[in-house]
Each structure stands twice: as structure tokens, then as C-alpha cells.
Amino acid sequence: MNLRIRDGRDWAFINGAWSEDAWGCISPPDTPDHHALAFYLPQAFADATVEFEFLASYRETGAGDVGVILRAQAANHYYWVSFPWCGQQTRARHFWAAISRVDESGYIRNLKLALIPGVLSETERWYRARVECVGGAIRLWVDDRPGPVVTDLAAAPGRIGFAGYGGFALRNLRVSGDAAPAPAWDETAPAGRGNWFHPAPGIGGEQTLPSLCRAPRGDLLLAIPATRAERTFIVRSRDNGHSWGEPVELPAALHWGVVHATKSGRLLLQAVHAEPRRILMAESHDDGRTWSEPTAAKLSGDWPADPPQLHAYGALLELPDGALVRLLTGRLARAADREVMQWGAMEAQAFAIRSTDGGATWSAPANLDRFVWRGQAGAAESCLDLSEPVGAVLDDGRIICYIRPIYSPWMWETHSDDGGQTWSSARRAPFPGYAACMTRTKSGAALVAHRFPGHTIHLSHDGGRTWDEGTTVDFPVWAMGALLEVEPEVVLFVYMDAKPERLRAQRIRVTAQGLEPLPVEGQAAPDRTY
16 A cells, blocks of 8 residues: 555654655655654554665755655554755765664664665765565665665554654655554653753854863863864863863963873873864863963974874873873875865875873874885875774774775774884774774773764664674764763763754763663753654
């Protein structure tokens, strides 16, 4: 049968009503930063084939997702087959599909996220999707190209539906299968906890690129650059991120500074300036209430002529011996005149610098990629599209690093076994991701949080050798956040909102089975679910 929205009386809508025009084009409400869901109420299906066409627009939201809901028991219990997108895909010309499970947490837990070869990501075009849910298996096709397959699923019948965020439209919805009696729909079941909150809602000025640390006396410090105001603020929490104090502005010279507490008990703030090139260091002896006059660190060795400017990204890393490492990225001069959609492999490079004297002196940058043809005379040091690197330090001192690509479908992965002086040849990581941040818990769990799909966190319990399929924890367009363990196996995740005036934050428990959201305490609840 064909599914139509018409007047909406056969549907349950979450986060706004959907509409259908005279030509059968179905549109969700404007949802740049949360999911819109539509559940078809009259019938339930166990085995079903759903066919539909979808259009994705990258121009307004920059990122999004759309897909079909299967076997929905409630608004927070179903399977979801989705097709995420972001502007990166149109540049790199790759197309992804995900088969996921949604539970009462509101998180979307990927069962399989995979590239579909032969399908091109384009704006303002219609794609044909076919999804088969039979027995314990889900299979899918896009434009007749096969996508990922998942088996061993629960086979209880449930409602069909559709969901997504960002700019998308649907048409020609068709479902075939054996209808089953539809149990009463629980209108009280929330679509998600909405467990995020705003740690510093009053700053404004486009909050971005936060950094986190625990001060020597126990307070959490969150540094927030406000780019439009060209100022950086510190906000403080005395209860592990449940509540936050009033923002305090840092000196102008420390704008873009990141906070770091060393293992020896020093509280540092570092600001890296690309033009003119300099690194400023300041220190606090009262848990970040006041800071010393910033002093310029000594930059040793030969810095590359190209990229002409290097910008710091991510947190300060500290090795077991106390050495400090900072990751940098820069755009190559030869790429300066390219438009964003023309960026390619030789667009940007990423580096590491290190200090063995507490930040007073920093080494020359070491490229995060080593050329694979060793011993080749005149070989380039790197030939990859490396941008926005993030890292974590393992117990044995190895630094593992994940790097945003510009052209590759997957992130890049590299590591250093000598404190950041040299790095392995970069290889493709097992997942895509952009605008990432990273941390590691005391028990050894590693987390990489990134944009695409939505805000997704990948989790590893074996030092990055293997990773889970990822958990989508939120939907704003941007990412560029910070992660810190604030209680045993509890991380605080602070990240950019789709609305740039305010950062979002979540407290998340890390378990052997995956990630679990913790409820908002001491903060006003968000104004919508996700």
C-alpha cells in the first residue's frame, strides 16, 4: 500500500507535524538540531518491504539524516535504517548507510555503518531506497546498489515510520508485507531523554572549541572561546559537571587558550597563535581564578614553510614522563585559492610538537604521516588530506591519533611510540568522522566523538585495535568538542550546538556494553527531545 501523510490523523508525530503537498512530496518540520519522527499508526508489521524516495539538501543545514523506522514498539524502541549526510560527502563523493537500534536512552546505536560503493552524494536529487525486514534480517538497497546487512534482530511486529533531521524530503512511500494487529500506541513514551544542557548559556558570541581539565583542588574548568566577541572565558563546576558557575574572562592574549592540569599539579593555559607564530603559556596557582602574565615559549628547530600557518587543534596531551604534546594542522599554500568543494588530497597537513620542560620550549613540528615508500630519495613526507587531529595516550606511552580527512571517506589513524617525535604511516581508521575530540578513561576505554552521523561517539576497550559501530548521542550540525572523565567511567562531553551562541554538554556513562546517558541534574532541561 502507499503511505500518505494527508491530514496527519493516521500518524504520530514527534517534534512537529509533517506535511504533504499536492504532488505527494512529504516534508518534515524545520529540524536543524533534533530528530523529527513520524509513526504510521493503523497497522503493524513484522516482515515488510519499504520503498521510498528521499532528497537530501546540504545547503542549509550542512548535515542531516533520513531513514525508515521498522518494528517500532514505541517512540523510543525501534530499528532505524538511515542515510546520513554532510557537506564532506559531496566533496569526497562517498555515500553511507546505517542500520541502528534505538532504545529508551534516546541514543541511536549503530549495528552496522557502511559505505555503499557506486552511489554518489549529491545535493537536490532524489534517491530510490528499498529496505527489506524479514525474520531476523534487514537488507537495503539505494539506487539498486546493495548496502549493509544485519541479522539476528528481534522479530516482534511493530509500526512503520520515518525519521530524520536537517533538510530532507520524501515521496512515493510504499510498504508491502503481512499486516499484524496494532497494539495501542503509548503517546507518553518520550522519543529521547534530551539529557544535554547548556553549561554557559550567558556568554554568547559563538561558543566553539572548548577545553576541559580538573584543577588541582578538584574543580572542573571549562575554557570557551567566543569567536564573535574575540574573547575566551573560564567557567567552573564544583560537582563534576552537574552545575556551572559564572563565566570569567581570560586576558586577551590568552584568547583561544586551552586548559591543562599536569600530573605534577601544575595548572597551565596554552594559546597557540598562527600569525605571527608564537605559543603563549600562563600558569595558575589558585585553581584558575587568576593567571600569570603569559610568556612566549621558545620554538626550536625548523618549522615548515608550507603550510605557512599552523593552528592548534584539540587538547594538550601529557605522556607518562611528563612531556607535553600538542597537535597542529594547517592549509597548504598551493590550495589557498580553491573553493571548499574543490578541496582534495593535498589540501592540508597535520603535525605534532612536543615540550620536555613544562611548556617553556617546543620542538619543530613532526608530520603525522610517514611516507610509505621508505628510503625513496626525494619522497614527500606526506601525501594525505590531514586536518583536525586528536589523540590519546595509552598506558605504555603510545600516542594514538585520529585525524579528520578532507577527501577520504574514513578518518585517518596514526600513532607514535617515541613521545610524538616520529609517527607511523597514516592508515584508514575503521569509521568516518569530522571535527572530532578524544579522551581515554583511567580503566583504558578510548572514546572518539565526532560529527557524522549526527554526533557519534566510537568506543574502544583495547587501545584502539578494535572499535564499536558507534552511538549517535545528539544531532546538532557542528561538533568540535571536548571529552573528560569526571567520575569513574563517567565522561563529560561538551560540544558545539547547531545554534552557535551556546555549547551543549552531556554526562555519559561508559560500560562494557556501550554508552549510557546520565540524566540532567542541577540544570534546566532542554526545550525539546532528540
